[in-house]
Amino acid sequence: MFMQRVIQTLSRWYNLESRDLPWRQTTDAYCIWISEIILQQTRVVQGVGYYNRFVMELPNIQSLANAEEGDVLKLWQGLGYYSRARNLHYAAKQVMTEFGGVFPSTYKDILRLRGVGNYTAAAIASFAFGEKVPAIDxxxxxxxxxFFGLHAPIHTMGFQKELFSLLFELMDGADPNVFNQAMIEVGATLCLPTQPKCDVCPLAEACIARLQNLQKQIPVVAKKQKPKDKYFYYVDIEVGGERVLVRREGEGIWQQLYEFPMIEGDGADWDLETVAKGLGIVENFVVKGDRSFKHQLTHQTIYARCWYLCISSDKFVLNDGWERFNEEEFLLKPIHRLMEKMIKFT
DNA sequence: CATTCGTGGCA
DNA sequence: TTGCCAAGAAT
Known part of the structure; x- marks a missing residue:
């Protein structure tokens, strides 16, 4: 039939033209799982280095389950969405306790793992075990x-259900691994949001959007809300050659990562005296620098100002939760990009 | 169903 | 400079 030939063309194109990526060299469910978590909302070029370091350092489910959470976060440093790392660690323990140390091999079982949703479960089940289930990212x-000419907004459940049904039917008889990988590869390299390369696309002859010239109208994407502003005031304190850090607690952003002591402000141009008092710093200090920068997040923009303080003596008493780090120790702790930027300033 | 989680590249 | 958003999941 026509559709069967299109899928053959897709498969042939994938085998000839697909990118050579490290996680495509293995059928090890553990490695494929790691790669899929890393690649969530993350570009391949950014994820590949993290993947190689991660599977080198923690090559199997046992090593990950036995690792310290801080070491897992350290491997994630700078990648963003740090709950992925904590969920990964938690899920490894799940595999040890709930699945006897053997990585689950069906879509239904894989879906039980923390941090694994619809897409990731389908990806692992089809890539590592050949299960027939569409992986929809x-x-x-x-x-x-x-391809199907669907006009429903892609973020809705209606779209998701209809696409799942259509893909499940389309992939009948095909290799689930190759089919899913190829669909993803087409999206990543050819069917781009703007300027799709229809002239070289293996799906072009059956693509409704192309046949009706609707590539600009489809998919229908919801507008994103504007970022909200937040103002963080940090101090970079040096005490006797050591720096002061605080570990973030609670449910918010960057939880369990280290940062300089900080208070949140309202946007007014606070002076260092106010910030220092807000942080409970009453000893004499010397200002060594004053740097500020803007940091973009998904739904907020953080305007951060960083002051570099030198506390004059060893009489300085650390507040609750504050820790001292020398340069060597400091680099071993999990820190995020914001911290790295700040450190470059001082 | 809407928000909240990072980061970096690019038009 | 600003906006967009990439191999999503949890709440």
Whole structure:
């Protein structure tokens, strides 16, 4: 049939033209799992280095389950969405306790793991175990919407259910591994949001959006809300050659990562005296520098100002939760990009 | 169903 | 400079 030939063309294109990526060299469910978590909302070029370091350092489920959470976070340093690292660690323990140390091999079982949702479970089940289940990520949503000519907004459940049904039917008889990988690959390299390369696309002859010239109208994407402003005032304190850090607690952003002592402000141009008092610093100090920068997040913009203080003596008493780090120790602790930027300032 | 989680590249 | 958003999941 026509569709069967299109899928053959897709498969042939994938085998000839797909990128050579490290996680495509293995059928080890553990490695594929690590790669899928790393690649959530993350570009391949950014994730590949993290993947190589991660599987080198923690090559199997046992080593990850037995690792310290701080070491797992350290491997994640700078990648963002740090709950992925904590969930990964938690899920490794799940595999040890709930699955007897053997990585689950079905979509249904894989879905039980913390941090593994619809897409990731389908990806692992099809890539590592050949299970027939569509893996629908952002790429496949775009490819599918255009290929089937779906006008529903891609973030809705209605779209998700219809696409799942259509893909499940389309992949009948195909190799689930190759089919899913190929759909993702088409989205990542050809079926781009703007300027899709329809002239070299293996799906072009059957693509509704292309046949009706609707590539600009499909997929229908919801507008994103504007970022809100937040103002963080940090102090970089040096005490006797050591720096002061605080570990973030609670439920918010960057939880369990280290940062300079900070108070949140309202946007007014606070002076260092006010910030220091707000942090409970009453000893004499000397200002060594004053740097500020803007940091973009998904739904907020953080305006951070960093002051570099030198506390004059060893009489300085650390507040509760404050810790001292020398340069060597400091680099071993999990820190995030914001911290790295600040350190470059001082 | 809407928000909240990072980071970096690019038009 | 600003906006967009990439191999999503949890709440």
């Amino acid at each position: 952002g790429n496949v949503k775009r490819v599918g919407a255009r």
